[in-house]
Amino acid sequence: MLAHGMVHTYELSIPIFIPVWLDAFDVVSLGPVELAVTSASLGVLVTVGYGLFGLGALPGGILVDRVGSRRLIVACLVGMAAAFLLLGAAPGLVAVTLAMVVWGVSASVYHPAGLALISKGVEERGSGFAFHGIAGNVGIGLGPLLTAVLLLFFDWRLVAAVLAVPALVAAAYATTASFDETAAVETATDGGGSKASSGVESLGEFRRESAKLFTGAFALVFLVVMCSGLYYRGILTFMPDLLDGIPAFRPVPVSSVVPAGVLETLGIEGVGDRRVRPGDYFYAGLLMVGVLGQYVGGKLTDRIPVEHGIAGGFGLLAVLAVLFLPAANAGLAALLVLGFVLGAALFVVQPFYQATVAEYTPAGTRGLSYGFTYLGVFGVGALGGTVAGVVLQYANPPTLFGILACFAVVASGIGVYLSRR
Template identity: 85%
Template sequence: MNRNDRSIVALVMLAHGMVHTYELSIPIFIPIWLDAFDVISLGPVELAVTSATLGVLVTIGYGLFGLGALPGGILVDRVGSRRLIIICLAGMAGSFLLLGTAPGLVAITLAMVVWGVSASIYHPAGLALISKGVEERGSGFAYHGIAGNLGIGLGPLLTAVMLLFFDWRAVAMMLAVPALLAAAYATTASFDETAAVETVTDGGNSKASSGVDSLAGFRSETARLFTGSFALVFLVVMCSGLYYRGILTFMPDLLQGLPTFEPIPVSSVVPTDLLETLGIESIAARRVRPGDYFYSGLLMVGVLGQFVGGKLTDRIPVEHGIAGGFGLLTVLAVLFLPAANAGVLPLLALGFVLGAALFVVQPFYQATVAEYTPARTRGLSYGFTYLGVFGVGALGGTVAGVILQYANAPVLFVVLACFALVACSVGIWLGRGR
């Protein structure tokens, strides 16, 4: 990579890690909120706190995370990526400060709204920056994905460890600090945002393209995208988002219900004498939730998946990667509960493969968007992409919560397998068309 590539990749790795640190720390709080709150008070109306109602609450924030990607993508094509990345980081910090002061679930929902709006602008900004500014685009996507997975894995792990020592509200406020520091760093980075965009043959320069600048332009560019193969790519990313959010939102709570992952006192893991020596004997009675650490480990394995997927996008047709990756996810959804019931070792093995497979598909569909869309509206294209992944995909949290409340876990995993199977079929179709 050249100097400009490295500067861009460093910034997007930092910002991407922050976005997913917050995104995946939220499910760690869900079992706590289920125990801490009995009702959601909406004036004269009170709703019982259940998996279904919390699923809806989380969907609001996660939904905005996706819905805001579309206007974010339009803004990227108009004002560039750096400003939006700074706004994203500062807004996420503010949302977790608000979460730390929330007295109830209504205020928690408001904090989720602020987080969703702030985080929503990152993916179109960061991915457009890589696709237009980084010469080694495949490697840029790979390193970007690795940083995201470090945030995805370390965020829940850090949150789980901090909860051993502090109240959940204090943990939320402390989590705001890294995003503030990252926003400060983003203001100092230096790079050319369009260094990798080629000059067009009509004498103009695609670097000067300003993207969508009117409602009519938005309609025409959107029609151009969705009358082509991008419509099928959009179906893939919707299915990916539904699977991703559906399997991860209630994973800590599902694992907590397994005998192997029942919460245990800290004193049963760490000798009391050692706790006294360290001066932290006060946490001896607090309960460790082993499922949280399995969840974090599963997500950390995604680093491997992101790296492999990113490298493979430069070596095999992206359509083949989509078909193979989602085919594997279909099989893993079917096998998850049988592996969980077979014991710790089968579940660990399946969790390792699932953690990698969840994220190996991401560089493939990110690169597919770049191949199926013009550079002048790359921000708009990634805006639609993450509208599908995190906007429509946010419904996966509601789907999971409702199914767990009114049906059972086997039904949930069958539904997830269907989402993956649809994406796999589209990948096969695109590969034949290519």
């Protein structure tokens, strides 16, 4: 839970930096070539880190089955801390990209390691996934909130360096924790005829085990998680920047929110001209509501067929994508209500597809299975950031939300098919 919170603290603090980078940089210098900094170019930059976050999940999943979860989780925490220290020293966007690469590679091993640990070590999977997800949502909400508050008073590079500290503390704790990684394997549903002990040991075995996964219904589950990732990354990456354009969330000077006397008392009166971005706090609040979504989704996973949860959850996400801009235009109250529902719905679906993977796969290659899962969620899903950036640069927000609704409709349709199959 601690490591999961750290992973998502960093993942969702990155979009808070995007408006800052749009203001701070005009060009990306690539030797003799200079590219203008736009929503599209920053979308590609962020996709590099987020893409590796997903692409590394597959080799991470193979390693989990071979060396266990603890070592990979500790390495993940140390690597993420190093990435944000590098970000704090970044002189330009090329160095920012390098820091995102380090973060993406380090964070990529977490989900196969953490979810394999729960699926093999916890008998009440649904509740285990729920509490694990709640911890992730605490990081998802507090990461952007902490980042937004720190940016009011400090330079973004210092903020990035400060954010590295919690991961180092978590890594120190992770080396001392004691637990049985396979406590629930004997009672877990095996999910098929494949072996259930030690994972893959060769390239040939990797091919055979992968083929067994994708010749079954797991292939459809993989399509669901790809759609989930595209929707998730597409709606969240540029949301802080989109919210800045809504009248109720337009940035205002710090001095108009915090009295000058208070700033002087705190010894930070020089920040009065910096801008408070109300949208950042709405964004953080929306993500914090995900705690409720994770809890409800996890409990429902233990009570209803997971296929029904996928069909209903993604159907709701499709409706919310269509309603988001009309709610924003209808006023602050309507947007707050929709944001609350969206924040919960984004994360209700996660315990369902996590448990679905466990239902359709064998225990011995559970790490491999979750590796493929998060290759889909965060690897293919990372393209959602590029899609959002390009669509916002060359089209408009209604087009973006229409595309996101289509992703959700596809996932919901697969849930309906699986429930009837």
